[in-house]
Amino acid sequence: MSETKMSTASNGSTGAQANDVYQKMHAENLSIYYGKFRAVAEVTVPVREKMITAIIGPSGCGKSTLLRSFNRMNDLVAVARVSGKIMLDGLDIYGTDVDVVEVRRRVGMVFQRPNPFPKSIYDNVAYGVKLNNTRIRKGDLDAIVEDSLQGAALWDEVKDKLKQSGTALSGGQQQRLCIARAIATHPDVLLMDEPCAALDPIATVKVEELMQELKKQFTIVIVTHNMQQAARASDYTMMMMMRSDRAGEMIEFDQTKKIFTNPRDKRTEDYVNGRFG
Amino acid sequence: MTSIPASVVRSPSARLGRALAHGDVPYRLITVAASIVLILLVVSFGLMLWITSAPTRTQFGLQSLISSDWNPSGEIFGSLPFVVGTLLTSLVGLAIALPFSLSIAIFLVELCPPRLRGPVGTMVELLAAIPSVVYGLWGLFAFIPAVVKPLGDFLLKLLGTPTNFIYLPFLSGPFFGTSIFASGVILAIMVVPSITAITRDVLLAVPAAQREASFALGATHSETISKVILPYGMSGILGAIILGLGRALGETMAVTMTVGNVSELPTSLLNPGYTMSSVIANEWGEARSLLHSSALLEIGLMLFATSLLLNVLARLLVWSVSRKNPDQRG
Numbered sequence: 001m002s003e004t005k006m007s008t009a010s011n012g013s014t015g016a017q018a019n020d021v022y023q024k025m026h027a028e029n030l031s032i033y034y035g036k037f038r039a040v041a042e043v044t045v046p047v048r049e050k051m052i053t054a055i056i057g058p059s060g061c062g063k064s065t066l067l068r069s070f071n072r073m074n075d076l077v078a079v080a081r082v083s084g085k086i087m088l089d090g091l092d093i094y095g096t097d098v099d100v101v102e103v104r105r106r107v108g109m110v111f112q113r114p115n116p117f118p119k120s121i122y123d124n125v126a127y128g129v130k131l132n133n134t135r136i137r138k139g140d141l142d143a144i145v146e147d148s149l150q151g152a153a154l155w156d157e158v159k160d161k162l163k164q165s166g167t168a169l170s171g172g173q174q175q176r177l178c179i180a181r182a183i184a185t186h187p188d189v190l191l192m193d194e195p196c197a198a199l200d201p202i203a204t205v206k207v208e209e210l211m212q213e214l215k216k217q218f219t220i221v222i223v224t225h226n227m228q229q230a231a232r233a234s235d236y237t238m239m240m241m242m243r244s245d246r247a248g249e250m251i252e253f254d255q256t257k258k259i260f261t262n263p264r265d266k267r268t269e270d271y272v273n274g275r276f277g
Numbered sequence: 278m279t280s281i282p283a284s285v286v287r288s289p290s291a292r293l294g295r296a297l298a299h300g301d302v303p304y305r306l307i308t309v310a311a312s313i314v315l316i317l318l319v320v321s322f323g324l325m326l327w328i329t330s331a332p333t334r335t336q337f338g339l340q341s342l343i344s345s346d347w348n349p350s351g352e353i354f355g356s357l358p359f360v361v362g363t364l365l366t367s368l369v370g371l372a373i374a375l376p377f378s379l380s381i382a383i384f385l386v387e388l389c390p391p392r393l394r395g396p397v398g399t400m401v402e403l404l405a406a407i408p409s410v411v412y413g414l415w416g417l418f419a420f421i422p423a424v425v426k427p428l429g430d431f432l433l434k435l436l437g438t439p440t441n442f443i444y445l446p447f448l449s450g451p452f453f454g455t456s457i458f459a460s461g462v463i464l465a466i467m468v469v470p471s472i473t474a475i476t477r478d479v480l481l482a483v484p485a486a487q488r489e490a491s492f493a494l495g496a497t498h499s500e501t502i503s504k505v506i507l508p509y510g511m512s513g514i515l516g517a518i519i520l521g522l523g524r525a526l527g528e529t530m531a532v533t534m535t536v537g538n539v540s541e542l543p544t545s546l547l548n549p550g551y552t553m554s555s556v557i558a559n560e561w562g563e564a565r566s567l568l569h570s571s572a573l574l575e576i577g578l579m580l581f582a583t584s585l586l587l588n589v590l591a592r593l594l595v596w597s598v599s600r601k602n603p604d605q606r607g
Contacts, residue, residue, distance in 0.1 A: 076492060078391070105495035115486035118509060127504070128494035178490070185494060 023087075024049040024219040025070060025107075025189060030084035031247075032065050032074065039065045041247035042084070045238050047189065052211060052220045054230040054256065057240035058276065062248025063223045064112075066240070067191050070221060071107035072100050088189070105132060108187035112194045114174030116166035116181070121158050124166040124177055125149060128185040144184055151217075152180035153210050172203025179210065183218065190214065192222040196229065208233050227272055231260045239268045322581060330575035332568055341575065345542040349560065354572035358542050360579070362457060362550035366532055367525035369461025369546060374468045374521060379514070381469070382476035387502055398477065405470035413534030416463040417455070421535065425459045429547050437547065452547040455537040461546070463531050468521040475520060479513030479598050480506060509598075516594030523587040527580060529554035553580050 025047040032040040040062040047053050047070075055063045065074065072093060074080040085092045093103045105128075116124050125145045129136060136144075145162070149155040154176040158169070166177050175195060182190060192211075196204040211220060211233050224230050230237055237259040239252040252265045263269045270276055297303075333341060333354055344355025385398055416425075429452050435441070437448035483506050491501040507514070537549020538559060553576045564570040 071493060073489065073493060076489070101495050101497055104493055109489075109493040111486060111489065111493075113486060115484070115490045117487065117490065117505060127491075128496075131494065131496050131500055131504075181490075181494065 021048040021051060023047065025086065025088050025221075027066070027069075028085040028087065030066075030069065030082060030086060032062070032069055032080065032082050034077065035079040038245070038247040040069075041243065041245075041249045043240075043248075043250045045250055045253050046236075047219060047221055048236060049219050050215055050217070051235040052215050052222060052233055053236040053238065054234035055221065055223045055238045055240060056225075056227065056230050056271070057248070058242065058271065059225075060246075060248075061240040061242045063240055064193050066248070067193055067221060067223050068109075070189070070191055071104050071109055073104075073109065075100060105185055106187050107189045107191060108182035108185065109191040110175070110178050110182050110193065110195045113198045114171055114178050116169070116174050116177050118165060118167050120163045121149075121166045121169070121177060122162040125180050125184050127181060132185060148180040148184040149177075151183050151214070152176045153206065153213070154180055170203075172199050172206060175199060175203065175207060176210065179207075179214075183214070187218065189219045189221065192220060194223050194225060197225065204229070227260075227274065231256060231272075239263075239265070239271065241267055241271075319585075323578075323585075326574055326578035326581055330571050330578050332571040333575050334571075336568065341572065347540045347556075349564070349566075349569050352566065352568050354568065356553070356556075356572065356576055358540050359551050359553040359556050359576060361542060362536065363526055363552040363554070363580075365457045365543065365546065365550065366460040366464055366536060366552055367522055369458060370464030370468055370525045371518065371522055373462060373465035374472055375518065377465070378469050378472035378476055378517070378521070381473045382480055383502060383507075385473075385477050386480040387498070387506070398474075401470050401473050403470075404466065405474075409467065409528060409530040410534075412463055412467055412531040416459065416531060416535045420463065421454045421459050425456075425462055426454045429454070429456065429458055433547060437545065447545050448547060449545045450547060452545075453537070453549065455535050455549055456547050457536060457543055457550040458546045460532045460536040460550075460552070463535055464525045464528060467528060467531060468524050471524055472517045472521040475517035475595060476510070476514050479510040479517065479595065482513070482598055483509045512594045513598030516591040516596075516598075519587050519591035519594065523584045523591065526587070527554060527584050529558050533558050 023046040027043050027045050030040065030043045031038055043066060045053075055067060057063050068074050069082055070086060070093075074082070082094055086094060088103070088106065091098065093107075117127065119127070122145055125148050126141055129141060129144050146155060146159075149158060154173060157173060158164075158177075166174065169177060175198075179190075179195075196207050199207065208229060211222070214220060215235075222230075222234065234256045237254065237256045238250055239259060240248050241251045243249050252259065252263060252268045254264070259268060260272050263272065293302075337344075337354060341354055341356050342360065343357055344353075345357040346353050346355040347358065348354075381397075381401060385394055385401075389397060432448050433450055433452050436443055436445045437450060437452075438444065439449070487505055487509055488501060491505040496504065532552050533555040536552055536555060538551050538555060539549040540551045540556070543550040557573050557577055560569070560573060564573055
């Protein structure tokens, strides 16, 4: 694990003053239920602007469930409900008069497995843009598609085959296409649910490098099983564990450097050092 | 180096004995034989129809397809009115069934509360279990007088009268009730279950990841349905439509009872007509001459070939949807 500590130490972007950074989102006393089962219990956590916040923890501790509540994807599950608040720029996204479509436009998402539409590369990226702006001019749309593919570090590989199907790309390219698709609508926050879980090591490195570029523009929350990835790529880390009643709770949140070198909780130390999970 | 113990190694005859004892060989023989019989059956259908329809094929050739003169007593057999009647009734049926089937399938998969999905789906499928002769009776004595006749009269008055501002000749009279239109409507009810069931299965095969991707980009439910889910299942839905067309083309009893059975080339959908399957059913018993029965068999051959081709095409299309799930690619 010395490698982990080294790379964390070299991650200089998290200065001591980072705690003062604007809280783009924060969960307040958030619990998530599936029917009577409580999957996530009383989480309070900040998401700081233009920082990468990693959510780590053993399987089944509710990491993805928590992440999916940040853009209300859990609404698609009929029996899911939440209590508590998730604030986005001071507004509770679960508030009564909030438009869920608007929430998802401002909080984009990249999934565990690349899921491009069986449409052309161009149409994949243009999809979300055209939803919000049906009368967009062709030239403007072309520019957004190019910018987004540039932003996802995919442009050079696909600029000559924009009409080809997005599903014909390699797994790593598909995932970057999904990132391009997500940033094309200029969300404020980008949620990434184990975005490298289905990728090979080289594609994983590319996505991690890409995240460092993306955080200049976007606030990122990433769920990961990969300790090295959390240590290398994130500024803040939130550690979750399953309680005895099977509900996931947050046991520690801090700057990534601290979580990986000097955690307060013994369980965090054991987990990041690979003693369980 | 570990060698395999001698007790595990068996001589070929011992292996055969074991296969026989466990029923592998008889099992394989029975299943293979049953499959071969089925293939032979399809081949013999085609062959029998081809051979027995030889007299009219040699005497009239393609003439029987483009002539609308069907006169059994005069030994003249032009089957164009039946071909046209079959196509028109099927297309009218499909055009009416399609919006209903798509709506029901989308409702069942996307909007229906899970508790209702089973019962509603079963009700739709039960429509397919009603014998077609019952559809014919119901059509003739209930549906045509109560719905088709008033509707047809309305269309005739509104659009089918030459003196009107808008005049559509294919909706002109005379209209008596039994007609191509009436058969089409009843065919629509009969093919809705099969198109709905297959479309539902196709929509259910659309991966959840596709839905999520669309929702996560800020799409509404209706945008997700029309821009992601339906396009993803499009080839399968096309297959469902073609399968429905195949059913409508071959449907006999209900159509025979409601189409009017007039062997003239129809000029309007409200006219009575005749279909390929109906003429076979109606005239088979009185086909005394070789040429007459040969002409009916030739119509049978055309029906057989068309339905076979349509079914193969439809199944290829449906199959292509379940195969193209991108999650399974590298």
